[in-house]
Amino acid sequence: MVSESLLEQARNLHGHVCPYLVLGLRASEIAFERLGITRVGVAETMREDVVAIVEANNCFADGVQVFTRCTFGNNSLVYLDTGKTALTVFRRGEKRGVRVYVLSERVRELLQPEVGELWRRVVAERRGSREDAERLHEAFEKLGRGMLNLSEDFFKISEVEVVEELERAPIFESVRCESCGELVMKPRAVLKDGKWFCASCAGVPVQAVVGRGISTVKVPFREVS
Ligand SMILES: [Zn+2]
Ligand SMILES: [Zn+2]
Known part of the structure; x- marks a missing residue:
């Protein structure tokens, strides 16, 4: 289960709480559990030991960065532009990794129709008022909090084999x-x-x-x- 304190860290980075932010946290937790990764601290981030690959630049990616500490700035986050909401984690030098893909259609079923309508107005069509945005956030935060321990049934989880060695960030002149x-x-x-x-x-x-x-x-x- 993703902790309350991680949710607060994610809110600080992302500016709001939403379902895909929490899905990023939860997907990371599932991947770390499967790989037996318990901490990514000073040495791991400085040496770029653990790599997280995200496949879309959406809210999910910020949840991943907070949980995994693989970030845009520390060169351990790789953005693979395939356009899917998925996370892959592995340790450098190891052949086995885990990929967690979000089953978005299943997640969408958790969304009440009126919240979907609000989302369309505020996010998709960008014509919602500030009050609409706040109402949407309230609904999103409630929904997100309910996902801190979301069942693995909402994800497709697979083991992956690392077939291409990704270079660590080179130092350029x-x-x-x-x-x-x-x-x-x-x-x-x-x-x-x-x-x-x-x-x-x-x-x-x-x-x-x-x-x-x-x-x-x-x-x-x-x-x-
Ligand atoms: Zn968001
Ligand atoms: Zn110049």
């Missing part, structure tokens, strides 16, 4: 952009007429994680002062 003077990781710098530039100054598109997943985008801002 930096180069200075000729135009803005900022340091850039060399593999991201652009060489033009023998000079290095950052992607912003070179005006080239870059890869970004945005709402729709991993996409190629133009740098969406420019410095004005």
Whole structure:
């Protein structure tokens, strides 16, 4: 069962409590139990010992980060852009891992029709008032709390074999952009007429994680002062 204190940590990160946030916590707990992982602390996070792979950038991913401590910043969270709500966990160097996929249709049956209607208005169509959002949150928090010990029947749980070794985060040399003077990781710098530039100054598109997943985008801002 996911503890109350983890739920509060998840709320702090995510800003609200919702069913998929709790599903991320619960899926992580199931994966850790199966793999016998009891703690991910200083050494494990610094050495990137445990890897968590999520397959969509939704609320679920924040629950995963809080529970597993595999995060965007510590390079132990891998975002595999397949568009599914699933988590895979393994220890580096080991062949066996666990994948936990959310059976969303089954989860949807827990949603009362009026809450579904509210969700459509506030989240899908973005035309709900602040009061609608608060009412939705109340319903979501209730639903989420009821999922802290959600039965494994709401997940497809499988054992996986690790077939590709994922490299740990490499340490790259930096180069200075000729135009803005900022340091850039060399593999991201652009060489033009023998000079290095950052992607912003070179005006080239870059890869970004945005709402729709991993996409190629133009740098969406420019410095004005
Ligand atoms: Zn959420
Ligand atoms: Zn630059």
